Amino acid sequence: xxxxxxxxxxxxxxxxxxxxxxxAERDSNxxxxxxxxxxxxGHELELYYY
Numbered sequence: 001x002x003x004x005x006x007x008x009x010x011x012x013x014x015x016x017x018x019x020x021x022x023x024a025e026r027d028s029n030x031x032x033x034x035x036x037x038x039x040x041x042g043h044e045l046e047l048y049y050y
Contacts, residue, residue: 003045010040014047022050 003012014036022029033048 001047003047005038005041005043005045007043008038008041010038012036012038012040012045014045016047016049019049 001014001016003014004010005012014034016034019032020030029050031048031050033046036045036047037043038045
């Protein structure tokens with residue numbers, strides 16, 4: 001996935017592992033997260049996914 005760094009506006013290619021997804025039959029759909037850094041300025045980026 002490509003995201004933009006809010007500090008330097010560089011485009012970063014970040015990988016997000018597969019998550020369990022959102023399931024209508026479950027009451028709980030856990031939000032997962034991962035961190036990466038901008039290779040241009042070093043800013044830490046947090047990515048959240050289901």
